[in-house]
Amino acid sequence: MPDGAGKRASRHTPDAKTEAAAPLAHGPGAGDVWVFVEQHDGVAAEVSLELLGRARELADRLGVRVGAVLLGAGAAAKALAPALVAHGADVVYVALHEDLADYLAMQYATVVAGLIRRHRPQIVLYGATTTGRDLAPRVASTLRTGLTADCTDLRIGDLERKGVVTKDLLYQVRPAFGGNIIATIVTPAHLPQMATVREGVMVMPEADERRSGTIVDVAVRRGATGASSRRADDDAIVLPASDFAVRVVRRLREKKTVGLKGASVVVAGGAGVGSRDGFALVEQLAETLGGVVGASRAAVDAGWIDAEHQVGQTGVTVRPKLYVACGISGSVQHRAGMDQSARILAINRDPDAPIFSVAHYGIVGDLHKVIPMLIKAYRTRGAVGAASAAQGGA
Amino acid sequence: MSDQPDSPRPLRLIVLVKQVPDTANVTGDAMKEDGTIDRAALPAVFNPEDLNALEEALKLKDRHGGRVTVITMGPPAAVAVLRESLYRGADEVILLTDKAFAGADTLATSYALAQAIKKVGAFxxxxxxxxxxxxxxxxxxxxTAEKLGVPEITCVSRIDEVVLGAREGRRDDTAASGTARGRVVATRSVEDGFETLDSALPALLTITAEANEPRPPSVKLVMVYKHIAAEALPEYDDSYLDPDAEEAQVCMLDHAGRPVCRAKVVQWDHAAIGAERELxxxxxxxxxxxxxxxxxxxxxxxxxxxxxxxxxAExxxxxIEEHILA
Known part of the structure; x- marks a missing residue:
């Protein structure tokens, strides 16, 4: 264990029946709860703000501060700091450098690991995005600490092992085995405890502009070739020359038009839709209801619809007001992404389809007949209730 | 397998694969009465995206010439995915198996894999x-990339180009060695689009299912390798790596007259890869x-x-009444 964040200091105290968390007292900031904030062009990823909300709860429970780690270049990135405070951060560590303008694994890992070594937080959270899932493992490997992927819940709790209780560990809850099990993972003897967290499962906190926080500027500079040593006269984090093995050729940002995450109505199709043409019917219902088209993995694998529509374990997690599942059998993987919807309407030919066990309303029948009936019923605002619909006005 | 004229040297490719329970196709047989999954009843399969990674390696070998080494860590039965790799065209396969590896999380797994890769040599x-x-x-x-000191490009949906430098690598090559070994250009899928990155070699890429359609096993190779079993070779013999060495290509016949490719499955425990027991x-x-x-x-x-x-309609x-629909 060279200069990693290290094992819990109290682990080797034989007399201790109870171990305290955050035993490392290394100046201000030790034991805090951190969030790595992902930003593109000065806009924070939603999941980062969601994580600040949960970090706030965890930190309050532990009696420590919330730290936000913000990397980037230029004024737009720095201008984000006050918003991070408003969403729950007490301290924002801002590392601005031209080499950090866009995410690159090695440079970002050097800076994040460097900050962790310096300030010794007890928990570090990352969004389970392509960036978070690229960066966090690299940081965990550098620091030789634990990392749990794609968590759906985080709590504080104790662990009893061989009669010894470790207090206030981070319970990292995640589905595994394709969503067939839910595992609670802990990192009992290493710090920091790190996790990536799925987008959309934590509730976005309300921004509170009255909150106050500290903004800490972090100096970063390029090192001389082959050197990663610090100069005596500054406390900058040094990017060694070996971090510059990768360069960006181009970034093609496509405006995502799907917008599944924020949709209030999602109409999703699965294997039972039967064909690409059948999917047009699903799309038509979505359009009629003012909703967004979703899909199960089976429909995506069949090539009827693009992967960015996929809901579930390996797709997007949604919680709309209404989720209409058309011809979706309801595998555990799929349900992991939609079972928090306020209302679920399932249409399936098979009365024993597992989807009915999470649905609020079930229609057993051929979706090619049922969907047109739904479209018609909506267009007439539910014919049986025409009077009250008229009464309701606009 | 011969080198293309425009390739200054053969590529050295390592593919990491895993045998996994087939969680994507949970059938009634694996469902217990209480509605939970009997994990032991799930069939063991070649992790799907590892097949995509193998396919990318085989395509690069087809184009540039070179050698594909497949490594897996797992119980002895995991030799099945190594056999599957040989059926598709892998040149040599290595099984990391040892009771000491049991219970590894991702950090301990990547350490063992990186140790094995270092033992194989320059890549x-x-x-x-x-x-x-x-x-x-x-x-x-x-x-694993971090442990090897090389850059990673994750979520790769396309390898655009591999440009080989003339220099043969050394075992201690790191990213700091510059681009003398060559470069790889790869495109990764991210949430809001794509990004194309250019990395110095050596590097590690993680491949997604979008990248390709894996080739099926070759009937000819199945006939050659179907009886192959893992064999403990604690001392790694580099001569097996030399494509010109006759021994590497020779299949022997066992007592029943079945072909057994002796030099093809290498089995290592933690001592063989110089791994610290505590790690x-x-x-x-x-x-x-x-x-x-x-x-x-x-x-x-x-x-x-x-x-x-x-x-x-009701x-x-x-x-609508409950404001679920607008």
């Missing part, structure tokens, strides 16, 4: 699937599973609606 590219379907962590790739398996794993809860299929509580116009009306 241009390590390829692996983006994630395995049992854990879906996607962590072993980046962590592998459960002992080397910072994370612990505190508890596991099976997801139980809840009893049906859906209100059933008849598939006729009247009942559906349902829609109710949803």
């Amino acid at each position: 241009d590219l390590v390829l692996c699937g983006r994630q395995a379907i049992d854990g879906d962590t996607a962590q072993v790739g980046p962590q 592998v398996g459960l002992r080397g794993s910072p994370t612990r599973v505190k508890e596991i809860e099976s997801v139980v299929l809840a009893q049906s509580e859906a209100r059933m609606v008849a598939a006729d116009e009247t009942a559906i 349902l829609v009306h109710e949803l």
Whole structure:
């Protein structure tokens, strides 16, 4: 264990029946709860703000501060700091450098690991995005600490092992085995405890502009070739020359038009839709209801619809007001992404389809007949209730 | 297998694969009475995206010439995925198996894999699937890259180009060695589009299912390799790596007259890869599973609606009344 964040200091105290968390007292900031904030062009990823909300709860429970780690270049990135405070951060560590303008694994890992070594937080959270899932493992490997992927819940709790209780560990809850099990993972003897967290499962906190926080500027500079040593006269984090093995050729940002995450109505199709043409019917219902088209993995694998529509374990997690599942059998993987919807309407030919066990309303029948009936019923605002619909006005 | 004229030297490719329970196709057989999954009843399969990684390696070998080495860590039965790799065209396969590896989390796994890769020697590219379907962590790739001191490009949906430098690598090559070995250009899928990155070799890439359609096993290679078994070779013999060495290509016949390719499956334990006992398996794993809860299929509580116009109109009306629908 060279200069990693290290094992819990109290682990080797034989007399201790109870171990305290955050035993490392290394100046201000030790034991805090951190969030790595992902930003593109000065806009924070939603999941980062969601994580600040949960970090706030965890930190309050532990009696420590919330730290936000913000990397980037230029004024737009720095201008984000006050918003991070408003969403729950007490301290924002801002590392601005031209080499950090866009995410690159090695440079970002050097800076994040460097900050962790310096300030010794007890928990570090990352969004389970392509960036978070690229960066966090690299940081965990550098620091030789634990990392749990794609968590759906985080709590504080104790662990009893061989009669010894470790207090206030981070319970990292995640589905595994394709969503067939839910595992609670802990990192009992290493710090920091790190996790990536799925987008959309934590509730976005309300921004509170009255909150106050500290903004800490972090100096970063390029090192001389082959050197990663610090100069005596500054406390900058040094990017060694070996971090510059990768360069960006181009970034093609496509405006995502799907917008599944924020949709209030999602109409999703699965294997039972039967064909690409059948999917047009699903799309038509979505359009009629003012909703967004979703899909199960089976429909995506069949090539009827693009992967960015996929809901579930390996797709997007949604919680709309209404989720209409058309011809979706309801595998555990799929349900992991939609079972928090306020209302679920399932249409399936098979009365024993597992989807009915999470649905609020079930229609057993051929979706090619049922969907047109739904479209018609909506267009007439539910014919049986025409009077009250008229009464309701606009 | 001969080198293309425009390739200054053969590529050295390493593919990391994993045998996993088939979580994507949970059938009734694996469902217990209480509605939970009997994990032991799930069939073992080649992790799907690792097949995509193998396919990328084989395509590069087809184009540039070179050698594909496949490594897996697992119980002795995991030799099945190595055999599958040979059927598709891998040149040599290595099984890391040892009770000491049991219970490894991603950190301990990546340490063992990196030790094995270092023992194989200089390489241009390590390829692996983006994630395995049992854990879906996607962590072993980046962590192995960090342990090797090389850059990673994750979620690669396309390898655009590999440009080989003339210099043969050394075992201690790192990213700091510059681009003398060559470069790889690869495109990764991210949430809001694509990015194309250019990395110095050696590097590690994690490959997604979008990248390709894996080739099926070759009937000819199946005939050659189907009886192959793992064999403990604690001292790695580099002569097996030399494509010109006769021994590497020769299949011997066993007592029943079946071909056995002696030099083809290498089996290593933690001592063979020079791994510290404290850093592998459960002992080397910072994370612990505190508890596991099976997801139980809840009893049906859906209100059933008849598939006729009247009942559906009533349902829609109710949803509008409750402001579920606008």
